[in-house]
Amino acid sequence: MVPEGTGKVRKIFYFMAYFLLAATTIGGISIAETEVKISARLDSDEVPFNREARLVVQARWIGPANAIKIFPIDAPTTTNLKLLSTSTANAVSSENGLVFSKREYEFSFSGETLGMAYIDEVILRYHDADLQEHVLRTARLPLRIIDPVAENSDGLTLFILAGLFILLFAVAWTIYFLWKKKSTVEQESEMAPVKSADEEAVEDLKKNINLQSTEIGAQYSEIARIMRHFLRRRFALGASIGTTDELIENLTGKKVAMEELATLRELMQACDLAKFSGGSSDANQLARIYNIALQFIEKNKFE
């Protein structure tokens, strides 16, 4: 290693250099050989039956995340526990110029029965930079499954249920109230006597027509209105049937005798004359027309 004929000082220098190189090499091997540490921990030693137990397995090493290749790990074998879910997370940090990498595996379990439960070892396999395989194992962990705890949401659920019940009750009561009110109105209207078309027409004629009135034109108009209303009700004519010709045309063939139709035409035309001719209406004629109207209603009342 040290060339022949080298002086003492140079020998010391060479030794120091070799030493440094060796140290570096050794350190490099130390650095090249990434050490992975594994740990496993539970949230608690005991867990209520209606709660989940969480196991976190952590693998950490100095160096970048890709310094080692970790093989997928299997969920640990358990006793009296049921695996609910798994998840994995990676983290990288640096401190004082060194890179620290971490991978965490999280397992959630729920107890199958009250009593002791066990989580067996978790086996972690990885390759280092030299593709050397390494195996790490965690310790077996005990866990006690204890009695379930009261649910915090029970109170909220009760409150919601109570609110729903009150709302349903309010809706049902409102529907009942409206139905009762409607029934009362229908009952009242059923009890109230419904006048027939002819009864209504005769009553209107006797109440509204004043044969002594000086406003003769207005009396004729009122007679025409009452007769039109009677005819529409009695013979189920449409509201659009309004003129004298339309009334006569629509009544033809509706069990109204031809003589009666002729009488009706005379009556309505007399009213038209008074309404639309602008001349002075015949007061004597008014009484006659009034009586014709009453007779027509009498002869054509609903049997």
Added chain:
Amino acid sequence: MNVDIQALNDKVQKESAFVKKLTEEIGTVIVGQNYMVERLLIGLLSNGHVLLEGVPGLAKTLTVSTLAQAIKTKFQRIQFTPDLLPADLIGTLIYDQQKGDFTTKQGPIFSNLVLADEINRSPAKVQSALLEAMMERQVTIGENTFKLDDPFLVLATQNPIEQEGTYPLPEAQVDRFMLKLSVGYPSRDEELEIMRRMAKGKTPAVKAVVTPKEIISARNTVDEIYLDAKIENYIIDIVFATRDPKKYGLDDLTELISFGASPRASISLVKASKAHALMRGRGYVTPDDVRAMCMDILRHRVLVTYEAEAEEINSENIIQQILAKVEVP
């Protein structure tokens, strides 16, 4: 206003006596078509021109010519074609070589009854010339203005089918016709009678039973017929309902009407209703007269929207809804 309605009724019945004679005389040639005949008479009495729409072969031309013969008036039939010129209608100036001056040759429009057959086959220029004469009742040829005879009535026809190659009358021009009649087919019995009459080969001769003077006198009486304020308001309500249907509780029609009837419709409805009352022997107008004339007065004046056309709703449907809704006085 105190109207001597009895005197007016008597006058009306006297003046309208010719209506029955005229109708019967026309009936010797024309079978059925009572609606068309009556409306033509109303046009004559209210001094309003008539647009007849119907398929060929419904005796439109024959009715008009028979009417002309029965009234003892001059009648001219003008077949409108795409190559017709205004001069063919109203006349022109012709150079007289002997006199060395231009003389006026009056066109066929110088007649009492003018039948403009298939008016929509002529270009707008010819239609305008006719319509101008209809409104002004005079024609200008060169420097001279010639008044048209009285009575002067234009009866135009349109074929509702075969619209290709036609020049449809614009709405503004159609509005100048007082009435638009939709002429329909005769009934089965009427058609049987038509066949039997025409099979004989000879058309009966028509006697003149009315003179133009009587028509003019009757027309003056029509103007005197009493129109109550309630009827006036009824007419206004109907016409306004075509312009603002929402105001009359016809909200559904708002989207269907693009343009309502013009004031010309109100005027025409008044005149036609009066003429209708005269033909019924009454000296006053009733709602029956108004409703009887509404369709013929308004069907060509109410324009519908595309939405209405898409729903196959025409102006007649709209008018029926308006009449059903507007309260009868």
